[in-house]
Amino acid sequence: MLFPSFDAGTSRATLLSRRRFVQGLAAGGAMLAFGSRASSGVVQAPRVPELRGADLDLVIGETPVNFTGRVRTAVTVNGSLPAPTLRLREGTTATLRVRNALPANSVHGHETSLHWHGIVLPANMDGVPGLSFDGIHRGEAYVYRFDVRQAGTYWYHSHSAFQEQAGLYGALIIDPVEPEPFSYQREHVVLLSDWTDLAPEALFARLKTMPGHDNVYRRTVGDFMRDASKDGLRATLGDRGMWGRMRMTPSDLSDVNANTYTYLMNGTTGPGNWTGLFAPGEKVRLRFINGSSMTYFDVRIPGLDMTVVAVDGQYVHPVTVDEFRMAAAETFDVIVEPRGQDAYTIFVQDSARTGFVSGTLAVREGLRAPVPALDPRPILTMADMAHGGHAMPGMDHSQHAGMAMPHDMAGMDHSQMAGMDRAMPGMTHAASSTAPVHPASEVGNPLVDMQAMAPTSRLDDPGNGLRDNGRRVLRYSMLRSLFDDPDGREPGRSVELHLTGHMERFAWSFDGTKFADAAPLQLKYGERVRVVLVNDTMMSHPIHLHGMWSDVEDDAGAFMVRKHTVDMPPGSRRSYRVRADALGRWAYHCHLLYHMESGMMRTVEVRE
Ligand SMILES: [Cu+2]
Secondary structure, three states: OOOOEOEOOEOHHHHHOOOOOOOOOOOOOOHHHHOEEOOOOOEEOOOOOEEEOOEEEEEEEEEEEEOOOOEEEEEEEOOEOOEEEEEEEOOOEEEEEEEEOOOOOOOOOOEEOOEEEOOOOOHHHOOOEOOOEOOEEOOOEEEEEEEOOOOEEEEEEOOOOOOOOOOOEEEEEEEOOOOOOOOOOEEEEEEEEEEOOOOHHHHHHHHHHOOOOOOOOOOOHHHHHHHHHHHOHHHHHHHHHHHHHHOOOOOOOOOOOOOOOEEEEOOEOOOOOOEEEOOOOOOEEEEEEEOOOOOOEEEEOOOOOEEEEEEOOEEEEEEEEOEEEEOOOOEEEEEEOOOOOOEEEEEEEEOOOOOEEEEEEEOOOOOOOOOOOOOOOOOOOHHHHOOOOOOOOOOOHHHOOOOEEEOOOOOOOHHHHHHHHHHOOOHHHHHHOOOOOOOHHHOOOOOOOEEEOOOEOOOOOOOOOOOOOOOOEOOHHHOOEOOOOOOOOOOOEEEEEEEEEEOOOOEEEEOOEOHHHOOOEEEEOOOEEEEEEEEOOOOOEEEEEOOOOEEEEOOOOOEEEEEOEEEEOOOEEEEEEEEOOOOEEEEEEEOOHHHHHHOOEEEEEEEO
16 A cells, blocks of 8 residues: 655654644744745645544634735634644544634624534534534533544634634545555645635625626627627527526536635645645645635646545546536546646636636656646527527527526516516427426415526536536546445435525525524434435535435436535535434534524434
8 A cells, every 4th residue: 555645755654653744833813825945945825734543722813914915814724724624534533623712802702613514423523503412602611522434635714703714624634444446656635615804794784786797798799799699689589588587697517616715725825725745646636625615616737637536535437537526515536647848727716707726747846847827708599408409409408407496476577477478489398398386385475586497406407607628527427435335225215405696695405495494404313314305406515414425316216426515506406315323403504604504404303
């Protein structure tokens, strides 16, 4: 077995000889944004500290940072953003002492918490205030203690208020007991996140009052003429007409994007150029973690094949791609073999193509490779979500998913509906064969502005902005766990939930009922249940169930891949199996922070 190394010149043996290894802890505060000057004179991105061992102390407090030229206050662990990388070992018992040292006047609240994302543990160790425990109050500490029964790439973050947006996230790496099914000589964590100078509460308030703030791109007359000459005037008019009535612009792809955010790679901006070292010929394992609050990232390394070997911490059959999309909270482990060049750019653009962060893989610090331009801004067409029927020429029928239709009880008058019918002839009968049954709670609900009419799994769809881009793009359909269905039983029953929302109100919910008004979802201890999700909205939502795995099924209903966070593209219908083997109350929610906060969350209660 080959041992990964973490840093040039530091052997694993050296690391293991120390009960607790702290690296670069001093690199905090305003230094975070600009890096530090090494003796060579080369500006180095700050290293994220690493804590290893079975017994760790974490102190949550405020730290000044500067990512944009302005000093702001972040919420940090041991003074670091991102929080230190925690290195645990499968088969041990982890003890994590977390102390709340937030100042008395903190804008980030008086209570804090840490949630260990994707980790199977007792409910009172899961770290969700109000469900798992009471939270950690100012000046107090909470001792998390749990048996580590899994391995892989995970992360941890606050589950209190908006602290995750303010910097409270870090990598959680668990070394396995058994040898891994692939080899590598070196590894790097690549933790991606989105930073804003706004107070997160102020950003949330802005989303409520101006949900379209960041979507400043309006299509022009020139765009229109181009579309009309390409697709025909009738199709263009139909498509535009639909969008007008839905009060969205065709570029409405993300609620918050680079118009607000500065994207970070391991706590470093693009100009800071986080650099991971390699020696030519080495296999390098990159542990990508999307620790952002609201961002879907598309990742590629021009010139390098990436072989995906694990997803959400769990091994998959290796699949080699040029690019992959990361929903918030997902993790991807890839192996690359850099050789022939001294430097490669890790290029990470947001899915709406409003910005990017880049870093470098290089044989030494201070090198750079060319940074690609952003891809063209994708245009959301009706076909995107959407079965366009038979009268929409020029649409790519292979990408059709469920048509998201404005809900007729949600502020649409009937003259508009009539216009809709004219714009989309054939829609009704095209959808009739697979028309889903929507929950009664969606009907006449002011929090629901859309319903999917013919949702499909879209497992084979690379996603908006990634189709036919000339690169091999990872799709969920390519993901196969390296193991068989770990439970083996057919689900005894199905639970169907619809992801619902109202764009203009920035209201998000399950089945049209927001968290505050919803009863817990009850599971019986030990049962195997099929969860069916239908996305009735035009946004993507990464859905995360705490405490239990989500075993995603293929279109035939067979086990495909084990995940902790399941991406749900607009108008999609996906299912997964859950073994209710964890007693207690668990959070179940969209991992877009402001969607969760606005109500796209449920309690799942597992009882005997
Ligand atoms: Cu969401």
